[in-house]
Amino acid sequence: MSAASERERAALRASALRFPCGEAPPVGGALEVASGILWLRLPLLSGQCVNVWALRDGDGWAVVDTGMFIERAVEVWRQLLAPDGPLGGDPVTRVIGTHLHADHVGMAGWLCEAFDCELWMTRGEYLQARLLQSHCEAPMPAADLAFYRRAGWDAVSLDAVRPMGRNMSPLPVRYRRIQDGECLRIGDDDWQVLVGSGHSGEHACLYCVKRGLFISGDQVLPLISSNVAVWPGEPHANPMRDWLASLARIAREVPDDVLVLPAHDDPFHGLHARLEQLARKRHRALDQLRDTLSRADVRVVDTFETLFGRKTFASVFVQQLATGEAVAYLRLLIERGEVVVRDGADGIAWYRLGGQGV
Numbered sequence: 001m002s003a004a005s006e007r008e009r010a011a012l013r014a015s016a017l018r019f020p021c022g023e024a025p026p027v028g029g030a031l032e033v034a035s036g037i038l039w040l041r042l043p044l045l046s047g048q049c050v051n052v053w054a055l056r057d058g059d060g061w062a063v064v065d066t067g068m069f070i071e072r073a074v075e076v077w078r079q080l081l082a083p084d085g086p087l088g089g090d091p092v093t094r095v096i097g098t099h100l101h102a103d104h105v106g107m108a109g110w111l112c113e114a115f116d117c118e119l120w121m122t123r124g125e126y127l128q129a130r131l132l133q134s135h136c137e138a139p140m141p142a143a144d145l146a147f148y149r150r151a152g153w154d155a156v157s158l159d160a161v162r163p164m165g166r167n168m169s170p171l172p173v174r175y176r177r178i179q180d181g182e183c184l185r186i187g188d189d190d191w192q193v194l195v196g197s198g199h200s201g202e203h204a205c206l207y208c209v210k211r212g213l214f215i216s217g218d219q220v221l222p223l224i225s226s227n228v229a230v231w232p233g234e235p236h237a238n239p240m241r242d243w244l245a246s247l248a249r250i251a252r253e254v255p256d257d258v259l260v261l262p263a264h265d266d267p268f269h270g271l272h273a274r275l276e277q278l279a280r281k282r283h284r285a286l287d288q289l290r291d292t293l294s295r296a297d298v299r300v301v302d303t304f305e306t307l308f309g310r311k312t313f314a315s316v317f318v319q320q321l322a323t324g325e326a327v328a329y330l331r332l333l334i335e336r337g338e339v340v341v342r343d344g345a346d347g348i349a350w351y352r353l354g355g356q357g358v
Contacts, residue, residue, distance in 0.1 A: 016273035017222055019266045020259070028079045030054070030086030033259070033267055034213060036187060038086060042067025042076055042107070045167070050103045051263050053215055054086075056187045060093040060115075064206065064215055065263060066107035069169040073107055081114075096178070097121040098217030099200040100129035102167040104263065109169035120176045120184075122195060124202035132165030139163075147232035150349045151323050152299035160316040164231075178204055191215075194253060198243025199226040207254055214258040220250065220274060223265045225281060229324025230331055240332040244279060251275045289329050290353065293339060297352045300326045 021039070025031040027049060030038040036056030041049040045068065053064040067073045083089035092115040097105040105121070112119050119126070135141075140163055148158060178184065180195035184206070191206040196219040206215040218226045228243045256272040268274070285307055292298060292306045303326045305311050313319045330351055333339040341351050 015270075015277070017268045017270040019222075019268050021267045024266060028076050028086075030080070033261065034211060037213065037261075039261070039267065040080060040086070042103075043070070043072045044068055044103055045070060048264075051261070051265075053261055055189075057093040058187060060091040061087055062094050062096060062186045063092050063111065064096045065098055065104040065217065066095060066111060068103045068106035068167045069110060070106075070167055074110070077107060077111070091115050092117055094176070095119050096184075096204070096206070097125065097129075098205065098215070098219075098263070099203040100125040100132065101200065101218070102165070104217065105129060105171070106168045109171045112172050113169075118174075118176045119172050120178050122179065122193075122202035122204050123177050125200060125204070126171070126175050126177070128201065129165075129168070130171055132163070133168050133171060134165075136163050136165030136168075141232075144232035146347070147235060148320075148323060150300075150343070150347055151327065152301035152348055153319075153323070157316055157319060161320065162316075194250065196243075196246035196250065198228045198239045198246055203246075205250070207258070212255075212258045213261060214254055214271065215261045217263045219246065220260060220271065220278070221262045221264050222260070222268045222274060225278060227321045227325055228282075228328050229321060230327040231324055235327075236331075238328075238331050238335055240282065240328040241335065244282060247275045247279050286329060286333065289333070290338070293333075293351060293353045297350045299348055299350060300330065303330070 021031065021033050025039055025041060027041050027043055030040050033039050038054040040052040040054055042052055043049055050067050052067060054061040079085055080087055092111050094117050095108045095111050097108055097119060108119050140161055145158055148161060178193050180193055182193045184191045184193060189208050189211060191208050194205045194207055196203045196205060199218050203217055203219050205217055205219050228239050230237050230239060251272055254271060258271055259267055259269060260271050261267050288306050289303060292303060300323055304322055307326055307329065308322055313322060330339060334341060339351055339353055341349050343349055
């Protein structure tokens, strides 16, 4: 995900968004944001947290997202699940994964095994997560290295890149499929599944009409922008197009007055304003990219300063995210016929304005 500066965060908090839930719960604690809806926070390797939502489900809890499979998260889950913990010692009845990333389903297998319960996900997210997990300890495939080499990566970065799929407990070999438009009965409430795309292929959001609650996962975040990237396994995808279409669909189908329960940062009101902000930011980046392309042919790595305000990144993983997102912007312009790409003799792709997309 693209980090927001402190100034940007302050501006967003002062904008049309409202944060009614007060101070976030401590790691290992819980805050009831609505009757029977608990806000939990699980630690990540970065030192930040991911939000997990526990929904009262009969005599237990349905858990939406799980956190990353790391030692500290295991400790926190044991604290949450203890008889004197925030969940009152009641069992997990099912695990619902919004999408495939490790901070969302990393602990899913651990929880499903501990409580002999099912994992509920969209088919695309589940299968892709299983695929990534099965290859996470293997060397980076040659085709994937070629993808990053074509983007202009140097030899040092290529040597350091690793496959995705780490920090996930083994996923169950069976799962319960959820689909767009399906209604899930959780406790006394009905939750509509709304599938978005762009950040991942079949990202599930949950909307409770009766209670005006929208569990948005990474599809709508209040203070940061989700990473929207082309990945080596699907190099001709157009996730930026899908992302913008998904934002527009959410604005049509989910009213503005819901309380949004996001995967990162605080619950908020002001859904439609935030959707507009997210779309506007992408269109502004496209305009900046067009300006850069109008002055010279560029490689993917040459767009980093234009799109992200920096040429280098703290880790190769963040460089992967930036590369994929830059390619996503370029792919959208190619599909629109605004940009053409050619491969140099060294296999590096060069992009320029003009002509028909290829």
